[in-house]
Amino acid sequence: MRKVVWITGAGSGIGKAMAMHFAEAGYNLALTARNRQSLENVALTLPTPTQVHIAPGDVKDRDLMAETAMEITEKLGSLNVLCNNAGLNIPHRTWAELDWPSWDEVIEVNITGAMNVIAGALPAMRSTGGVMIHTSSWAGRFHSAIGGVPYGASKHALSSISASLNSEEGKNGIRSCALCPAEVATPLMKRRPEYDPSMAAAMIQPEDMAETAVFVAEMSPAVAVHEIVLAPVRR
Numbered sequence: 432m433r434k435v436v437w438i439t440g441a442g443s444g445i446g447k448a449m450a451m452h453f454a455e456a457g458y459n460l461a462l463t464a465r466n467r468q469s470l471e472n473v474a475l476t477l478p479t480p481t482q483v484h485i486a487p488g489d490v491k492d493r494d495l496m497a498e499t500a501m502e503i504t505e506k507l508g509s510l511n512v513l514c515n516n517a518g519l520n521i522p523h524r525t526w527a528e529l530d531w532p533s534w535d536e537v538i539e540v541n542i543t544g545a546m547n548v549i550a551g552a553l554p555a556m557r558s559t560g561g562v563m564i565h566t567s568s569w570a571g572r573f574h575s576a577i578g579g580v581p582y583g584a585s586k587h588a589l590s591s592i593s594a595s596l597n598s599e600e601g602k603n604g605i606r607s608c609a610l611c612p613a614e615v616a617t618p619l620m621k622r623r624p625e626y627d628p629s630m631a632a633a634m635i636q637p638e639d640m641a642e643t644a645v646f647v648a649e650m651s652p653a654v655a656v657h658e659i660v661l662a663p664v665r666r
Contacts, residue, residue: 435507437461440517442469444617448637449514452645454481461503465489490517490544500551510555512648516566524579534581541585560604564644565593567609597655606655608647613662
């Protein structure tokens with residue numbers, strides 16, 4: 432029986448690359464993002480015989496994320512891997528340009544939204560075991576002035592949340608890993624102040640993140656990889 436992976440933020444960037452790499456690894460997929468069309472476009476690129484469940488929604492919607500997790504297990508038969516990938520950053524990132532509404536949005540998506548997805552997936556995974564893989568950041572491991580105040584705070588929190596899952600849910604066969612990359616060439620990067628597109632080739636690529644996620648998912652169930660920090664090779 433093919434394993435099932437649920438990927439949030441699956442419409443572009445890292446999530447899109449994860450969808451392709453998990454499909455190639457033999458998984459069935461559940462894809463979540465706010466835009467249904469983007470998910471349908473991703474699904475069209477995936478190899479057969481991958482079974483794909485399109486589940487559009489906003490991770491901030493707690494009830495919907497719980498319903499989505501139940502729907503995935505009903506439609507696809509199980510939930511073995513969660514790629515908790517949806518995230519947000521904003522242009523106004525420093526204390527000098529404090530923008531409470533946008534800062535609150537970062538916290539709500541990157542922390543509360545991530546927790547909503549985790550809480551939705553836990554009941555299914557507690558019965559079978561599984562792996563949760565969270566897209567944190569270099570800014571979730573070290574202070575990053577470039578990443579900004581709210582983003583760095585939110586990703587530090589996400590890394591801590593991941594560690595708490597290993598502490599509390601290992602007895603249920605659940606393992607958790609925080610992926611902490613430096614700059615990744617995704618659409619999110621375009622929101623960085625003074626972004627230079629010519630730098631994208633020197634950054635981590637979405638495919639690098641996807642390969643890492645599959646590697647973590649395929650490891651022995653007796654091993655929990657708590658954290659992976661990634662950076663591009665400086666040339």
